[in-house]
Amino acid sequence: xxxxxxxxxxxxxxxxxxxxxxxxxxxxxxxxxxxxxxxxxxxxxxxxxxxxxxxxxxxxxxxxxxxxxxxxxxxxxxxxxxxxxxxxxxxxxxxxxxxxxxxxxxxxxxxxxxxxxxxxxxxxxxxxxxxxxxxxxxxxx
Numbered sequence: 001x002x003x004x005x006x007x008x009x010x011x012x013x014x015x016x017x018x019x020x021x022x023x024x025x026x027x028x029x030x031x032x033x034x035x036x037x038x039x040x041x042x043x044x045x046x047x048x049x050x051x052x053x054x055x056x057x058x059x060x061x062x063x064x065x066x067x068x069x070x071x072x073x074x075x076x077x078x079x080x081x082x083x084x085x086x087x088x089x090x091x092x093x094x095x096x097x098x099x100x101x102x103x104x105x106x107x108x109x110x111x112x113x114x115x116x117x118x119x120x121x122x123x124x125x126x127x128x129x130x131x132x133x134x135x136x137x138x139x140x141x
Contacts, residue, residue: 001122001132002070004052005112008045009065012038020045023062029055033112035101046101048073048112070118073133074125078109086111086130093124 010016017036024031034047049055052068059066076082083102090097096116103110110133115121125132 001072001126001134002118003048003073003112003133003135005069005071005114006045006047006049006052006055006059007067007069008047008059010043010045012040012042017043017045019062020047020059020064023058024049024055027051027054027058029058033101033103033110035099035112037099046099046112069114072113072115072118072121072125074111074113075131075133076109076111078104078107082109083111086125089128089130090115090121090124095121095124 008020010020021031030050032048032050034045037044037046046069047055048071056066056068074086076086087097090113098114098116100111100113102112113121122132
């Protein structure tokens, strides 16, 4: 149930994001989901890929500052209020969220969550019968 996400630190200069995309594409590694947060000096690319260990190796070999992070991916209906119900459960169960991002396809939405405690988050979501995405399923999307 744990998803491996890459966090790549990028200087804010033209071409750096494309360089990551090109390196991964050349290695036949698919980017399933990503988010970019930036400051004036650098950005953080958070990305879920089809082969996180290989992607980590390739990016490090090409002098990127990168690390693997454990995240959780929740599958919920792509309809108004569905996310709120899940977040309410996490709030009531005292599961702090450091960040999250989402993408939807058709009737479902995939919510990538970085909780303070990944294992406790998984246990709470399973206890409340919410559907978690396995990494093997996510990488096929």
